[in-house]
Amino acid sequence: xxxxxxxxxxxxxxxxxxxxxxxxxxxxxxxxxxxxxxxxxxxxxxxxxxxxxxxxxxxxxxxxxxxxxxxxxxxxxxxxxxxxxxxxxxxxxxxxxxxxxxxxxxxxxxxxxxxxxxxxxxxxxxxxxxxxxxxxxxxxxxxxxxxxxxxxxxxxxxxxxxxxxxxxxxxx
Amino acid sequence: xxxxxxxxxxxxxxxxxxxxxxxxxxxxxxxxxxxxxxxxxxxxxxxxxxxxxxxxxxxxxxxxxxxxxxxxxxxxxxxxxxxxxxxxxxxxxxxxxxxxxxxxxxxxxxxxxxxxxxxxxxxxxxxxxxxxxxxxxxxxxxxxxxxxxxxxxxxxxxxxx
Numbered sequence: 001x002x003x004x005x006x007x008x009x010x011x012x013x014x015x016x017x018x019x020x021x022x023x024x025x026x027x028x029x030x031x032x033x034x035x036x037x038x039x040x041x042x043x044x045x046x047x048x049x050x051x052x053x054x055x056x057x058x059x060x061x062x063x064x065x066x067x068x069x070x071x072x073x074x075x076x077x078x079x080x081x082x083x084x085x086x087x088x089x090x091x092x093x094x095x096x097x098x099x100x101x102x103x104x105x106x107x108x109x110x111x112x113x114x115x116x117x118x119x120x121x122x123x124x125x126x127x128x129x130x131x132x133x134x135x136x137x138x139x140x141x142x143x144x145x146x147x148x149x150x151x152x153x154x155x156x157x158x159x160x161x162x163x164x165x166x167x168x169x170x171x172x
Numbered sequence: 173x174x175x176x177x178x179x180x181x182x183x184x185x186x187x188x189x190x191x192x193x194x195x196x197x198x199x200x201x202x203x204x205x206x207x208x209x210x211x212x213x214x215x216x217x218x219x220x221x222x223x224x225x226x227x228x229x230x231x232x233x234x235x236x237x238x239x240x241x242x243x244x245x246x247x248x249x250x251x252x253x254x255x256x257x258x259x260x261x262x263x264x265x266x267x268x269x270x271x272x273x274x275x276x277x278x279x280x281x282x283x284x285x286x287x288x289x290x291x292x293x294x295x296x297x298x299x300x301x302x303x304x305x306x307x308x309x310x311x312x313x314x315x316x317x318x319x320x321x322x323x324x325x326x327x328x329x330x331x332x333x
Contacts, residue, residue, distance in 0.1 A: 012211045013208055019203060027188055027189060031188065048202040051199050051202055129179040129182075130183045
């Protein structure tokens with residue numbers, strides 16, 4: 001069934017249609033949630049919060065084709081809310097796959113470094129690189145001016161480059 | 173390695189993560205805990221099958237009428253081709269310069285074709301209105317395009333340019 005038709009059914013209150021829409025992109029959505037929450041339990045919790053919000057608010061969605069973009073936005077907000085409530089990473093994440101470059105620790109170092117940033121900078125990095133949001137969208141989610149978003153991103157990148165060592169510096 | 177490039181690569185890797193096997197069950201359980209809502213289904217009606225061919229035929233007819241307006245030779249007072257010839261009758265009194273069997277085509281405006289073109293345009297507009305009246309964006313788009321095309325064609329056909 002086409003996405004538009006499924007979204008229309010979900011808008012009419014069909015829970016199964018909404019569930020199928022989410023499961024069609026489960027890897028992407030779970031991965032996005034995991035980047036923020038960094039453990040399976042909290043990532044799943046965030047997804048559960050997201051789907052409940054989607055179900056109760058989907059009738060406000062005007063363009064069916066924007067469903068996934070909207071769902072990701074809600075998911076990110078759920079994750080940020082949980083992070084602000086004090087959910088913290090407790091250890092090495094389960095099932096984390098090695099990178100293709102044969103450097104299995106790089107990904108952990110990078111994510112660890114991101115989560116050690118001050119929350120405003122961390123949020124911008126995660127939204128910009130892991131959620132593929134534009135500056136305007138980030139500004140809307142974080143409720144701050146676009147200039148502030150760019151400034152935080154710049155500061156975050158500078159700190160990351162410093163923390164991760166020389167090999168992460170920009171090539172001359 | 174460039175940090176930004178590494179961030180992008182990392183993002184791609186995370187987008188392919190394998191979720192836990194019980195994710196569907198947990199999401200379903202969350203949904204079931206929410207009171208069900210019932211709203212009317214609003215699925216956009218697909219375009220009727222006859223619409224596209226009908227508009228295509230009408231558009232072709234309009235283009236044909238437009239082109240044929242300029243392919244007809246313009247008939248002036250002194251140019252009758254083989255159909256009408258300036259005849260001179262010499263009866264000792266004078267000459268009659270015009271053959272009465274040749275129609276007077278002093279007006280250069282092809283009113284018949286302009287009327288036909290306008291009628292086709294009106295019919296096309298009416299069909300667009302019937303099909304898109306529930307979709308204001310498409311209706312505005314189609315009628316605007318038709319209006320521009322009709323206006324430009326009529327300007328040329330009426331000899332205003």
